[in-house]
Amino acid sequence: MDTASPYPCANSALSNTRFFDLKPPLSEPVLQALTEGGFDFCTPVQAATIPLLCSFKDVAVDAATGSGKTLAFVVPLVEILRRASTNPKPHQVMGMIISPTRELSSQIYNVAKPFISTLPNFKCVLLVGGGQVKADVKLIQEEGANLLIGTPGRLYDIMERMDSLDLRNFEILILDEADRLLDMGFQKQLTDIISRVPKLRRTGLFSATQTEAVEELARAGLRNPVRVEVRAESKSNKDSALSQQSASSKTPSGLAIEACSLT
């Protein structure tokens, strides 16, 4: 995953849907941040997922690497936090994004930064292994934390140590690369974190593969989720789709979207 390129969607096929056209509509500051990042059209996973999360639905998203899933959860997360509180207290944790590695968490943090900065008085903290946990505790004590982005081990550790974190107004939990989170043995930490955050929240689970363990995590952590599936189109479909596009079309093919309710 990298940051926005000057050539929009070098890696991700785009849909016909502009961020501007999504329903419910995105807020002006988020649309502005998208424009500044060079993002105009949504990828299929963004077009499907953003409206669902913004409409109080949990989602279980099956999407490959490079499909644009980071913005698919960062954008609705910021919209949900904007609606929930304009001025959170310093230790009021309202959202959390859990990903399997330090690198991935840092990348998400960097993608999220321009969007988080549209929220007034909102503190986002990156919590990953490698550094001293005491330093993270001190930083949160001194500066507060309203959104936590990090790896499960460090997030679990911080939640164990810091009774002062107030989770009562928690709004949204994102589990990124859930298949890798489970493959890496983080089941216990995930279960513990899920048990600590309020049940009345939105949850998005993103995974490149649907294993039995991922299904089990979805059953434990999500409420009546909608499944969003983004898959590579077969070559013959792709050829016929491409043949129908004009040369100036802004809708490169290659990814198809499917959304259905999980039962």
Ligand SMILES: Nc1ncnc2c1ncn2[C@@H]1O[C@H](COP(=O)(O)OP(=O)(O)OP(=O)(O)O)[C@@H](O)[C@H]1O
């Ligand atoms: N709507 C968009 N328009 C143009 N470019 C986009 C859009 N959404 C994402 N991209 C770009 O596509 C690339 C892949 O996006 P992103 O990193 O979010 O995918 P991902 O599915 O999270 O990948 P990974 O699994 O590697 O983390 C990035 O360079 C990103 O800036």
